[in-house]
Amino acid sequence: xxxRNDQVFQLSLTEIAFTLIFILLLLLGYLVVxxxxxxxxxxxxxxxxxxxxxxxxxxxAARAELVKALAGAGAGxxxxxxxxxxSRLTASQGAKAEAERLRKQVEDLDAQLxxxxxxxxxxxxxxxxxxxxxxxxxxxxxxQQKVREVLVKMETGGQGTGEKVGAKPGADAQARxxxxxxxxxxxxxxxxxxxxxxxxxxxxxxQDLTPGKEAQTVxxxxxxxxxQADSAKKGTNLETAMKENSDLRGQVAxxxxxxxxxxxxxxxxxxxxxxxxxxxxxxxxxxxxxxQVKPSWPASREADAKALPGMDDALQSPVPMETFVRNxxxxxxxxxxxxxxxxxxxxxxxxxxxxxxxxxxxLTVENYFYKNEARR
Numbered sequence: 001x002x003x004r005n006d007q008v009f010q011l012s013l014t015e016i017a018f019t020l021i022f023i024l025l026l027l028l029g030y031l032v033v034x035x036x037x038x039x040x041x042x043x044x045x046x047x048x049x050x051x052x053x054x055x056x057x058x059x060x061a062a063r064a065e066l067v068k069a070l071a072g073a074g075a076g077x078x079x080x081x082x083x084x085x086x087s088r089l090t091a092s093q094g095a096k097a098e099a100e101r102l103r104k105q106v107e108d109l110d111a112q113l114x115x116x117x118x119x120x121x122x123x124x125x126x127x128x129x130x131x132x133x134x135x136x137x138x139x140x141x142x143x144q145q146k147v148r149e150v151l152v153k154m155e156t157g158g159q160g161t162g163e164k165v166g167a168k169p170g171a172d173a174q175a176r177x178x179x180x181x182x183x184x185x186x187x188x189x190x191x192x193x194x195x196x197x198x199x200x201x202x203x204x205x206x207q208d209l210t211p212g213k214e215a216q217t218v219x220x221x222x223x224x225x226x227x228q229a230d231s232a233k234k235g236t237n238l239e240t241a242m243k244e245n246s247d248l249r250g251q252v253a254x255x256x257x258x259x260x261x262x263x264x265x266x267x268x269x270x271x272x273x274x275x276x277x278x279x280x281x282x283x284x285x286x287x288x289x290x291x292q293v294k295p296s297w298p299a300s301r302e303a304d305a306k307a308l309p310g311m312d313d314a315l316q317s318p319v320p321m322e323t324f325v326r327n328x329x330x331x332x333x334x335x336x337x338x339x340x341x342x343x344x345x346x347x348x349x350x351x352x353x354x355x356x357x358x359x360x361x362x363l364t365v366e367n368y369f370y371k372n373e374a375r376r
Contacts, residue, residue: 197209197214197218201217247270247271247272267335267340267343267370268340268342268343269342269343269344269345269370270335270338270342270343270344271297271301271304271344278345278370279297279298279345280296280297280344280345280346280347280372281296281297281331281346281369282294282295282296282314282344282346282347283295283346283347283349284346284348284349284371285349285351286349286350286358286361286365287351287352288351288353290317290318290319290320290321290323290324291318291321291361292318293314293316293317294315294317295315296346296347308330308331309330309331309333309334310327310328310329310331311331313326313327314327314328325364325368328368328369329368331344332368332369343370344370345369345370345371345372346365346369346370346371347371347372347373347374348362348365348371348372348373348374349373350373
């Protein structure tokens, strides 16, 4: 059996010695650094103390010279103490600075008062000539000030000009008059534009122009105009888009009704109300003499009906069945190429006595239109 080793760390005496030496070196380095830091702090404190001592010696020397000066001036025994003299000098220096500041302030106020007095005389003279109260002239000047501020912001993009508003401009009198005339023209134009906008909003949209929200109203109007212009560039206008939207809503309602009924025709009506009811194009009557066609569309579809291809030919009657088929071919092709594909509806009535001939004519019409046939 091997002998049991009770050692926790397998270290030799040499390794232990090196470890102890390393630890001692670390402690020695720490002590050296600390002593160096304390030495530098002591040197700094010593330098500061020397500076304070030098200042104190300078103050004492100045104090001694001041005492000699007072004694030489004949102050005698009634001379005030040194601390009292220094306090008086310090207070006198502060009072002198305050007096200088107040003097400048009084001079500035006096200049402003003189200028205001001259302005008041000018206002009173102008009021007497124009039969205007001075207060009204003051308000007009304030309004002009605000207008100039707005114009400065508009012309500089909101950055200002670097000059204080109301400062004397660098241009000559003619340039100032031109500037004032330009400001007046812009104010008059703004008032006129605001009035027109208020009238148009009330007339077209039955809305009032809310004070303080003119910018939002103008933005909304411009956005609506831009949308309409974009639609016009794409070949559509607002009226056409509204009709197409109405037709689409009617077709969706038609499909919904068709799904709920679990049956129906293959294509939606080309014209439908928003509730899904089809709107009829023609009233077609089958007679032994031929096919008679009459308009049956609502007044709201007048322009749409006239725009269908071959409408003038389709309304010719009475015509033979072959001619009728040829005349309505353009309308049928337009319904096939529509998106989505659709069919026009017609009212159908037959006065053909022979059953077979009536059925053939009816089936021919059904090839091109969806029908609502009246019973005999």
